[in-house]
Amino acid sequence: MQLRLLWQGNYLIYTKENMIDRNLFRNIDWILICLLLLNSIIGVAFIYSSSLYLPESYYLKQIFWIILSSIALFLFLSIDYETLVTYSFYIYIVFIGILGGILLFGKPIAGAKSWIKFPFFHFQPSEVAKVIIILILVHVFAKFRKDYLSWGKGLLGVTIIAVPSFLVALQPDLGTALSYIPIFLASLILAGLNRKIVIFILIFALALGVVSWNFALKDYQKKRLTTLISPGQDPLGSGYHILQSKIAIGSGGLLGKGFGKGTQSQLRFLPARHTDFVFSVIGEEFGFLGIVLIMLSYSFFLWRLFQSVAQSRDRAGVYIIFMVAVMIAFQFVVNLMMIIGLFPIAGIPLPLISYGGSSLLTNYLGISLVLNVKMRRFVNV
């Protein structure tokens, strides 16, 4: 309400100190915000349906987070992204501190030290760290005007990603740690991948994979990978989740079983059905048609994001929008691949739709950065 008044009102006296310029708000991409909210509300509906028989009202919590994240989104808009990029190194250091801190002092919730406990909710700093990583990668790469990446910058980027990934993997939360990599890849794509560097990264990744398979990966993580290959062999073991998810989706058919009537979801065969597997519930209850519709709505949202790149005033803006878009698109694609057994169950939620406050806040802050770039496109530096 306040913002709308600011935006429409002509009584506001313009001063140079005023951070929120009413002209800037005129340039906000309201369509993107609408798409953001639309997908969030679809999420609330299915969190409601999938947690009907759970003791907690997850959907109410999700609504609370949507409101909180929307406020954060608009507050975050008031700071020029240039400023954020400039100070990104310090924010990054603070977050590394927090991630290290919860490793040392945090109490494990569900086996992982990923959370900071607040009276009414838990907060997962490793999620919000994604936004910080985007900002610092922009800081590193966007000032670089050549169209191809140098060794030095590449190594610096690897280091920037490696530290938080390592800390988060120790929590242990491999899913989130892995989701930093596509953000990094996005920055590499824009920076221009030298073939030598690509080969180097691939070798490095392979070596890391071999080493971690033998030394770092926990048994359940290994199982998830082997499950990917043959989920049917051990229906109650690690393949159980994928099989149940596929049964849920497949049994939905063309039109689905109806809202709240999914036997798989409601009979609790489906694990984590309000978080990672929420899309399986959609598939069961609304069928293929529902999935197509929601994928359309989501694709439109992604299209709008990618399309925004062209409206950036500088290289940093392009980087920001692109990395946010890749961050969301990657999670979207991987989550869908996960629930139909094309990707190991890595605990990657469906952005905006899955239940989870920290993830929602992260995506809203990401979108806030995109809006930030777009609305400042006419401002001269």
Place this chain on the structure above:
Amino acid sequence: MKNNRIYEDLLPILRRVKRTFILIQILIVFLLLNFWKIQILDHKKYWEKSEANRIREIVLPSQRGLVKDREDIILADNKASFRASIIRENCKDFDKSCRKISRLLNIEEDVLKERVKKYESFPVFKPIVIKENLSFEEVAVIEARKLELPELILQAEPKRFYPFGNLSAHALGYIQELSQEEIKSGLYAGRRLGDLVGKTGVEKVYEAILVGTDGRVLEIVDSLGRNKGEITRREPKKGQNLILTLDYALQKKAEELLEEKEGAVVMMDPRTGEILALASYPTFNPNKFINRFTSEEWLVLVNNPAFPLENRAIRGQYAPGSIFKLVIDLGALDLGLVDEETTFTCEGKIKIYNEPFSCWVEEGHGEVSLIKGIQYSCNIYHYQVGKKMGIEEISRYAKMLGFGTKTGIDLPGEKAGLVPDPQWKREVRNEPWQPGETISVSIGQGPLLVTPLQIAIYTSIIANRGRKVIPHLLNSRPLDGEKRESKPPFSGSHAVEIEPSTFEKVIQGMWEVVNSGGTGWAANIKGYDICGKTGSTQLISTEKDEELAEEEEDEEEETKTHSWFTGFAPRDNPKIVVTVLIEYGGMGGATAAPLARKLFNLYKRKYD
């Protein structure tokens, strides 16, 4: 597109963005195709699978806590009960299996096949019970052939078992299936139809302590109900054990002595109210109730004219007879109406209020004082003392000494008895109090009703010289290692407002009853200071009292009279109270007293 990028050429990186987006679009289309395959092409397969996905809940029955006597002898146990079942699905050759199993379990092959045939409509994977309550040998045999005979399975369930059968059945109670009405009553929250719960006795009173928590297994079954694996499992939790104040040896002796009779025995520690024996005869075997009782057998028990299910010790209401005379003595002494020197002359007969009353000795007791009145249980003495007191005072002292109210024992269904007074008669019978009734009440007849347990409490008040205790069966010591949260509520006791010295005078009389040729001489044990009082009375309801009194004469008196004895020992610092009631036992001194003697004797040998 507006070109507002003034400082740099962003076209190369915009091209890269575009390519990435195309890649993502391809991925999304690829995903859609996957969903198409799963949801449209393979829909039927997954639909069938989802139909086959069902969850079944299996209850793992918990064990009830054990009930033990004060020396840890188990009175109510659990027995692993095994039953053998056949799973047809696992049979390679059904006829061959039947042959083997019939030899193994000593069942006729035809009988076995007949039984299986009865359940032909059952799904093949479902176990069909072929033999229950297997012996240990049979269990061992089946266990040994586990691999050879996968179609034969053992299923265990804990079953309540009372190792001594009838012993202390009334105190222990029994368990039975929870009925539909009981579930609706809301008293058994969380229990289901068919659960076994305590129906009476300590099994009922301490249900909450004894009952364990059933375990649950959630397992996945297909549409045919075949087990596909467990989802969650919660192990059953055993109920807490209960330690009673009962003494196995005393209880057993008490029941042996009552055998072939109808009656009740209470043995109690007067210092604490701990019940050492609580017997009622005839009795029943609680083991029989646990098997799904056939209605026929149940009706036989319920309709038995001897009422074996009734706990006479707490629910049988009788006139106290001469035992009540001590109330008169205590009251009169306390009021100062008589002292030890006061005497009355007993000539065997007396006319009071123009009605004839007689003593039980035709020739009379002659000069009778307090001690002699108690010693020989003289009616004439007590008629006159009672007349002096009046019904209001008699009633007040009777209530003070524990009559007319429940004792508060931790058993269900206790009766309060009745202490009559003019107000009661007006309210209940709508008649004025007849002065003659006071005379009847003075010797424990008339509308007076007491339970054997009340008599035991009354005796313990005298033994304690005025301190009243609450009788109880739950031992206050901690349950095997587990600390109980709070002490049982019956540890309190309160004083009766009569001087201890007054009690001493009556106790002297009670000592003479047993040790100096009084009516209770048959309870005498050499070297053991037993103090007691006998009583002889009728069970018949008081309204019919007078009519019947006319009919029954001389020889019938022996058989129609109930026989009472109550006493305590030793005289100083009493440790045990014994109350015996024998229905139709004849004179108290003749039947009940010798029985009490045996119990005192056993107690003395065991505890002194």
